[in-house]
Amino acid sequence: MTTDLVRLNAVTHLRGATAVVSEVSLALPPARLTVLAGRSGSGKSTLLHLVAGIMAPSRGEVTVGGKPATSVHDWAQVSLLPQRPALAPELTVAENAHLPASLRGRTPDPELLARLGLDALATRPAHDTSLGEQQRTALARTLVLSPAVALLDEPTAHQDDEHVALVLSALTTAVTDGTLALVATHDQRIIDLADTLLPLRSGRLEEEVQAR
Numbered sequence: 001m002t003t004d005l006v007r008l009n010a011v012t013h014l015r016g017a018t019a020v021v022s023e024v025s026l027a028l029p030p031a032r033l034t035v036l037a038g039r040s041g042s043g044k045s046t047l048l049h050l051v052a053g054i055m056a057p058s059r060g061e062v063t064v065g066g067k068p069a070t071s072v073h074d075w076a077q078v079s080l081l082p083q084r085p086a087l088a089p090e091l092t093v094a095e096n097a098h099l100p101a102s103l104r105g106r107t108p109d110p111e112l113l114a115r116l117g118l119d120a121l122a123t124r125p126a127h128d129t130s131l132g133e134q135q136r137t138a139l140a141r142t143l144v145l146s147p148a149v150a151l152l153d154e155p156t157a158h159q160d161d162e163h164v165a166l167v168l169s170a171l172t173t174a175v176t177d178g179t180l181a182l183v184a185t186h187d188q189r190i191i192d193l194a195d196t197l198l199p200l201r202s203g204r205l206e207e208e209v210q211a212r
């Protein structure tokens with residue numbers, strides 16, 4: 001019996017004739033902070049999108065909980081924080097952050113917005129907030145259902161130091177509560193917290209590092 005939640009088996013993804021992900025195999029258990037590190041263009045976002053099931057691999061298999069990633073359409077299973085927040089601009093910060101919970105009649109954690117420094121903005125339309133605030137709203141939306149797998153693309157990219165601390169705290173809380181967080185980042189502050197570091201170079205996985 002395996003406890004691995006996310007598995008990639010010899011995954012290659014082509015853009016035209018170019019392999020932007022090459023022969024990647026890995027197995028990730030729940031409740032870990034796993035960081036995908038690598039230069040710009042090394043394939044980090046593509047790999048997250050493959051696990052999110054937004055795209056199918058050109059070759060190989062990606063599974064979440066034993067099922068093909070492309071067949072998983074449940075935000076409580078797999079939830080993605082994209083590089084661009086992609087909020088509904090006319091909805092408020094709270095409505096955006098709570099959307100996955102509202103859609104299934106669940107009551108969101110009342111502390112979630114406050115933990116991400118968003119409580120004072122809860123009733124403001126998302127289009128009237130800063131990029132950093134939008135990113136934290138999108139992070140709240142990603143975490144609101146306590147997903148089994150949270151895929152986070154550069155979650156601190158638009159944050160100042162004070163708000164980076166809030167993002168890191170939300171991340172570690174989610175992992176302690178059982179979420180597998182797979183984070184694409186260059187941010188050393190997240191890398192320092194990682195359980196596992198997966199270095200990507202030109203779409204290829206270098207040797208996995210057990211960070212803690």
Ligand SMILES: Nc1ncnc2c1ncn2[C@@H]1O[C@H](COP(=O)(O)OP(=O)(O)OP(=O)(O)O)[C@@H](O)[C@H]1O
Pocket residue numbers: 015020038039040041042043044045046047184
């Ligand atoms: N829609 C697309 N069409 C063609 N090529 C693409 C497309 N999206 C990404 N690529 C290419 O795929 C490769 C991997 O891109 P990807 O966005 O996965 O890298 P990344 O490591 O996430 O980079 P960054 O840190 O800059 O976000 C790059 O060479 C990029 O130019």
